[in-house]
Amino acid sequence: MILEETDRMEMKSRTEGNTQCPFCSVQCKMRIQNQQNPDEANSLWVTEGVMNAASEGRLCVKGKNAFQHSFNRERLVKPLLRKDGILVQATWEEALNHIAQRILDIQHQFSKDAVSVYGGGSLTNESAYLLGKFARVALGTKYIDYNGRFCMSAAASAGIKTFGLDRGLTNPLSDIPLAGCIILAGTNIAECQPTLMPYFTRAKDQGSLIVVIDPRETATAQMADLHLKVKPGTDAVLAGAMLKVILEENLQNDSFIRNRTKGFDQIVRSVQGIDLNEASGITGVDENLIRLAATAFGKAETGMIFTARGVEQHADGHMAVRNFLNLTLVTGKVGRPGCGYGAVTGQGNGQGGREHGQKADQLPGYRLIENETDRAYIAGVWGISPHELPGKGVSAFEMMELVHEDTIKAMLIMGSNPVMSNPNAGFVEEALRKLDFLVVADMFLSETAEIADVVLPVTSYLENEGTLTNLEGRVLLREAALPVSASVRHDWQILCELAVKLGKGTYFPFSTAESIFEELRLATKGGAADYYGITYSRLRKEEGVYWPCPSPDHPGTPRLFQEEFGHEDGLAHFSDIVEQPSSEETCGIYPLILTTGRVLSHYLTGVQTRRSPVLTSRDISNALEIHPATASRYGIEEGMLVEVQSRRGSFVTRSRxxxxxxxxxxxxxxxxxxxxxxxxxxxPKLDPYCRMPDFKSCAVYVKPLQ
Structure with missing residues (x-):
């Protein structure tokens, strides 16, 4: 289970190469170099930013030190097979034969749907595409979803309903400094996407007024002109109140509304029932601040709204985002320079990962699995009959519920760590331990891999060529910077080899990532996320290409909706302001609201960043941020060990x-x-529209442990 010295030497045999960061959705380009002999220690490797249109050559501390986890001695280099309750090293042939036989046995005994697939938003487009195809063609199961369900699903579903299309940003990053007013709602860009911060400081230098909506005074909030310290879980109410102010002050763009939207009349009726004083009480934001923020956005000639997990990871995340999208429509701030909406993607390929078939209801190119035309087209690309394609499955957390119910008997997890990333994690770990068979593909023995029956070692970002799509919708090619150790496999190679063992090899004849991308291009042709005009050759020459790009001579589409929206009628659709049940209520037993997020030094569940000495040294362990007055009420001193208890379970950390x-x-x-x-x-309460869990707002009590 330990990275052997021969493997380390093989990986280090090349002394330099270009790559891009494996972490956030900016996907900064970089160059890695070994300044001395390849057999020297990790510390001699250095990373420098490479000029590119997104990060403009910048790197954050995570990007600069990302290489460290690739050389970590804990990296898996051989398959692991559980024998007599213990994971032991096995050959690839032994591991793959065992997986195939167990899958066939389980499907024969129960049904094809007894086997499920769980993917990840950091996989390349090629691996994400092939994972969806593998589930539907090699396994024939309807049960596939991925951890991006917990990242972008609220914004994605809201964008489709409002605009008729979901892409992270409707316009390029270069538009940000052109915006006269910027609203950053539930996004801490300074820590989560730090290389983007200069765009916002540049905007501010040019006179932009910046509004940050966040219960915490983050590094992002510190640069704001207005900080609305909203109560977690009340963003939808706040956005609705801002909309009422804009209409009361007659700041709407009547021409845009008349010519490019539908449903405005119902919005007018909806806001009549909003009481600003009541909204202030619900959100905890002073009414005057609500008015200031709304009028600033309404009066600005140009403006942009960004949302992220702080708005989206709620049981009403879909409607909260739609309320913010209503603000863009009512003021006509979309489809022109300096105007637009951005869902700030969290995962490295959060955008591309949700476009090509990992979601339960999707086929490649944002086609829908329940649409007969879409099914027929993809079946034609894959060389099968449409009736052979399974139907729609369920969301990621709902798959865990089906495991508990014994409906799902086996699971293949690739690029994810659900024991940590799912809500109500104790319930999820219990479910995964109940499985008859669990396979995990990972670089490390993650918390999920530790309980697997088979663990398959995969390549790191330095060795794995493929495309990723950044938060703008710009498709980028990540070249392999270092050679692959003979003992590990690319994710897509594992799928191809397993398909052969399952008797479906003719559908998976791929020998390179580029050959997969060529099929992906065809599969997305004519779809909402059309990659057909994008090739590896173009990506090498042009650095990146925005989708949709329907033909090889098409320049790509940096700015969406300049002439029409994605709906069949070409119009954007306002959403009625619908009040949904609030997030979990506090009470005498659980008096505080717990909200969650990230810190600068780490990424997702920390499987990779916690194996970087530099990043770990910056943040060795977790902490509970608490107001001193609140801490005093509960007898909690600074740095004290505390237990945080909800209705589902508890965790232990130190107070800050x-x-x-x-x-x-x-x-x-x-x-x-x-x-x-x-x-x-x-x-784990799920949004009724997009099945996003309510991560960001749960009732807890906190007690000292010392």
Whole structure:
């Protein structure tokens, strides 16, 4: 299970190469170099940014040190097979034969749908595409979903309903400095996408007014002109109140509304029932601040709204985003320079990962699995009959519920760590332990891999060529910077080899990532996310290409909706303001609101960043941010070990005073496992539209442990 020295030497045999960061959705380009002999220590490797249109050559601390996990001695280099309760090294042939036989046995005994697939938003487009095809063609199962369900699903579903199309940003990053007013709702860009911060400081230098909506005074909030310290879970109410102010002040763009939208009359009726004083009480934001923010956005000639997980990871995340999209429509701030909406993607390929078939209801190119035309087209590309394609499955967390119910008997997990990343994590771990058979493909023995029956070692970002789509919708090619160790496999290679063992090899004849991309191009042709005009050759010459790009001579589409929206009628659709049940209520037993997020040094569940010495040294363990006055009420001193208990479970960490935090709110990050796993407490209540869990708002109590 340890990275052997021969493997380390083989990986280091090349002394330099170009790549891009494996972490956030900016996908910064970089160059890695070994300044001395390849057999020297990790510390001699250095990374420098390479000029590119997104990050403009910048790197953050995660990007600069990403290489460290690739050389970590804990990296898996041989398949592991559980024998007599213990994971032991096995050959690839032994591991793949065992997986194939167990899958065939389970499907023969129960049904094809007894086997499920769970993917990840950091997989390349090629691996994500092939994972969806593998589930539907090699396994014939309807049960596939991925961890991006917890990232972008609220914004994606809201964008489709409002605009008729979902892409992270409707316009390029270069538009940000052109915006006269910018609203950053539930996004901490300074820590989560730090290389983008210069775009916002440039905008501010040019006179832009910046509004940040966040219960915490983050590094992002510190640069804002207005900080609305909203109560977690009330963003939809706040956006609705801002919409009422804009209409009361007659700041709407009547021409845009008349010519390019539908449903405005119902919005007018909806806002009549909004009481600003009541909204202020619900959100905890002063009415005057609500008015200031709304009028600033309404009066600005240009403006942009960005949302992220702080708005989206709620049981009403879909409607919260739609309310913010209503603000863009009512003011006509979309489809022109300096105007638009951005869902700030969290995962490295959060955008591309949700376009090509990992979601339960989707086929490649944003086609829908329940649409007969879409099914026929993809079946034609894959060389099968449409009736052979399974139907729609369920969302990621709902798959865990089906495991508990014994409907799902086996699961293949690729590029994800659901024992940590799912809400109500104790329930999820219990479910995965119940499976008859669990296979995990990962670089490390993650918290999920530790309980697997088979663990398959995969390549790192330095060795794995493929395309990724950044938060703008710009498709980028990541070249392999270092050679592949003979003992590990690319994700897509594993799928192809397993398909052969399952008797479906003719459908998976791929020998390179580029050959997969060529089929992906055809599969997306004519779809909403059309990649047909994008080739590896173009990506090498042009650095990146925005989708949709329907033909090889098409320049790509940096700015969407300049002439029409994605709906068949060409119009954007307002959403009625619908009040949904609020997030979990506090009470005498659970008096505080727990909200979660990230810190600068770490990424997702920390499987990779916690194996970087530099990044770990910056944040060794988790913490609970708490207002000093709140801490005093519960007898909690600075740095004290505390237990945070919800209705589902508890985690343990140390307190950290934050005087700028709301007194009714505590915050903890998501990057640590074991007793520190914040998701042991979080709420699995699902949004009715997109099945996003209510991560960001759950009722807890906090007690000192010393």
């Amino acid at each position: 005073y934050r005087p700028d935090l709301r007194e009714d709110t505590v915050f903890s990050a998501m990057h640590w496992g074991g007793l520190q796993n914040v998701n042991l407490a979080t709420n």
